[in-house]
Amino acid sequence: MKKFKGMTRLDDIFVLMKNKxxxxxxxxxxxxxxxxxxxxxxNHLPLTIAYNTANGRFVVYNGFTGKQMATESSENLENEEWxxxxxxxxxxxxxxxxx
Numbered sequence: 760m761k762k763f764k765g766m767t768r769l770d771d772i773f774v775l776m777k778n779k780x781x782x783x784x785x786x787x788x789x790x791x792x793x794x795x796x797x798x799x800x801x802n803h804l805p806l807t808i809a810y811n812t813a814n815g816r817f818v819v820y821n822g823f824t825g826k827q828m829a830t831e832s833s834e835n836l837e838n839e840e841w842x843x844x845x846x847x848x849x850x851x852x853x854x855x856x857x858x
Contacts, residue, residue, distance in 0.1 A: 763850035766815040769795075775848050781808075788812060798822065802841040815849060 767775070773783050781799040788795040793813040799806070805822030819829040819842075829836050831849070836842035 763846070763852060765851045767849055767851055769812055772810070772848060779848075802844065804841055808845070810849065817845075817849060819845070 773785075776783050776797045779799075779801060781797040781801060784796040784798065793811050795810055795812060797806075797808040797810065799822075801808070806828070807820040807822050807825075808817055809820070810817045816831050818827060820826065821828055829842060829845075831846070833842065837846075
């Protein structure tokens, strides 16, 4: 499994998600809940993503059917570009390659 050293700052996640065309829903978070939601087309996949701001866990749902597709522990999806980009959005890489 890919290693990360921590979570991306929440404000940075919001910016990254908006830049990817995702709708950022902080309604519950603004009321004191730990969850925020992202909805839209992520790499051309219609997704709804529930993200826990306290512990960094997330659940990805199919935007059409509502069926759960992935979590932060879905090792079988690590080679999928959309999933890898999602991990890199929510987490800070353990190391960066310098050229």
